[in-house]
Amino acid sequence: MERKNAYVCRCEEVTQEEIIAAIRAGDTTLDAVKRRTRAGMGFCQGRTCRRLVAQLISAYSDVPFDTALEGSVRMPVGPLSLGLIADTAGGTEE
Amino acid sequence: MKTYDVIVVGAGPAGLGAAIESGKAGASVLLADENDQPGGQLFKQIHKFFGSHDHYAGTRGFQIGQQLLEEAARAHVEIRLSTRVWGIFEDGTVSACTEDESFRCRGTWLILATGATENSLVFPGNTLPGVITAGAAQTMVNLRHVRPGSRAVVVGSGNVGLIVSYQLLQAGMDVAAILEAAPQVTGYAVHAGKVRRAGVPVLCSHTVLEARGERELEEVVVAQVDGQFRLIPGTEEVIQADTLCISVGLTPRWELAALCGCKMDFCGPLGGRLPLHSETLETTCPHVLVAGDLSGIEEASTALDEGRLAGVHAAAALGLLSTAESAEREREIQSRIAALRQGAFGRKRQTSKEQIWSRYHQHQGGGL
Incomplete structure (x- = not known):
């Protein structure tokens, strides 16, 4: 039976091999790995893969796990259509 | 406003x-x-x-x-x-x-x-249909009254893993095994006792290596790990299952x-x-x-x-x-x-x- 991929970021379909390659190329922060591989840029905004990427960073570099977990957070914190923001740009004044 | x-x-x-x-x-x-x-x-x-x-x-x-x-x-x-x-x-x-x-x-x-x-795990085949989290299993079984499959392997013997295993049994599924990477069960003894009495083996110092299947999960490859969670070569085993339930914190x-x-x-x-x-x-x-x-x-x-x-x-x-x-x-x-x-x-x-x-x-x- 064909061996399937081991996905770290399922939203953007980034495999473990791709993340390890990025770390070996010198990306030892969540943000750096994200910029190179798109891991964490999908629908769930890294909620599932953030921890997995940090584990791989700590396993394949000298950055400890807790440091590797530190990443930036930006709004919106969840998926949101731009149209929705545009329609209510001023915010619904309730 | x-x-x-x-x-x-x-x-x-x-x-x-x-x-x-x-x-x-x-x-x-x-x-x-x-x-x-x-x-x-x-x-x-x-x-x-x-x-x-x-x-x-x-x-x-x-x-x-x-x-x-x-x-x-x-x-x-x-x-x-x-x-x-x-x-x-x-x-x-x-x-x-x-x-x-x-x-x-x-x-x-x-x-x-x-x-x-819910935490996740990385292994080949981790996105195959049939590989789900404990929370997803509870949503399916307890809220929607849908059985995720017929035979499950559960990863993690914390309280959630133990309770979910019992609930899968209650829903009429077989639970082939509960895998625990640590050398002992991590959940409460009262929950562990319930699943053990129901005949579910809890395999300590075990982890999941691979999920296999053509279009959906058919079998799970498991293996033993040592005290540092390193794989012990030659201990691989294959368990038939159509559901792999991840409950790792x-x-x-x-x-x-x-x-x-x-x-x-x-x-x-x-x-x-x-x-x-x-x-x-x-x-x-x-x-x-x-x-x-x-x-x-x-x-x-x-x-x-x-x-x-x-x-x-x-x-x-x-x-x-x-x-x-x-x-x-x-x-x-x-x-x-x-x-x-x-x-x-x-x-x-x-x-x-x-x-x-x-x-x-x-x-x-x-x-x-």
């Missing part, structure tokens, strides 16, 4: 507790949750809780959820469902959206009870707390990264409180009481409770929480919490 005394994000046990206590004291409260049902994980819990009467012992999780919703209604809490808080701005404005609108509101106090995310959902500017900290036993906070759930951001799994992974009962504590704190700060009233309420709730943090399991959480509180006070310059 609509303003509230208190905005609570997350309507699980912690958020409900916070909303109920502040609402009961007379605060205007908005309780927002991104799900279409309130209660967080409570409505997925069909088992009876145990402990003391104060902690709803003997009552099933979903019934506790119903009682809390009634309490929230009596406290005039405005509950908005399918409402995701997507941003918190520097001026304190909270932005939220539903399917068809985005709106802003403002609260004098913000209580974050955003809960947790939770991570606090700290995004909104970080957006507020709360100082973050790290505590492995409490789930990883989380906002620094005090005994009464204050963060390093004025007017922002946290409660429940966000402030450290514990249990529904602890989350509920932490939420209540945060709610009392906010109500007292708003001048809705006298100093004597709030001190009395806080004492009562804190003694219940202390009771939950006893014993072999509770003690570890208590020690971890104490470290967080102490670092909070150091950060705030007060010392302890």
Whole structure:
């Protein structure tokens, strides 16, 4: 039976091999790995893969796990259509 | 813009507790949750809780959820469902959206009870249909009454893994094995006893290597690990299963707390990264409180009481409770929480919490 991929970021379909390659190329922060591989840029905004990427960073570099977990957070914190923001740009004044 | 005394994000046990206590004291409260049902994980819990009467012992999780919703209604809490808080701005404005609108509101106090995310594992085949998390299994079996498959392997022998295994059996599935990477079961003996009596083998020092199948899960490759969780070559075994249920812990959902500017900290036993906070759930951001799994992974009962504590704190700060009233309420709730943090399991959480509180006070310059 064909061996399937081991996905770290399922939203953007980034495999473990791709993340390890990025770390070996010198990306030892969540943000750096994200910029190179798109891991964490999908629908769930890294909620599932953030921890997995940090584990791989700590396993394949000298950055400890807790440091590797530190990443930036930006709004919106969840998926949101731009149209929705545009329609209510001023915010619904309730 | 609509303003509230208190905005609570997350309507699980912690958020409900916070909303109920502040609402009961007379605060205007908005309780927002991104799900279409309130209660967080409570409505997925069909088992009876145990402990003391104060902690709803003997009552099933979903019934506790119903009682809390009634309490929230009596406290005039405005509950908005399918409402995701997507941003918190520097001026304190909270932005939220539903399917068809985005709106802003403002609260004098913000209580974050955003809960947790389930941890995941990386192995070949981890996205094959049939590989699911424990939470997904509970949603399917307990809420939607859908069997995920006929034969399951469960990864993780914490309380969630053990309870889910039992619930899969109740739903009529076979549970081929529970895998635990640690050398011993990590959940309560009472839950472990239940699954063992039902004939489910718990394989300690075992992990999942690979999920196999053409179009969906057909078999799971497992193997033994040593004390350092390193694979022991030659111990691979294949277990036939169409469901692989991952239950390897939770991570606090700290995004909104970080957006507020709360100082973050790290505590492995409490789930990883989380906002620094005090005994009464204050963060390093004025007017922002946290409660429940966000402030450290514990249990529904602890989350509920932490939420209540945060709610009392906010109500007292708003001048809705006298100093004597709030001190009395806080004492009562804190003694219940202390009771939950006893014993072999509770003690570890208590020690971890104490470290967080102490670092909070150091950060705030007060010392302890």
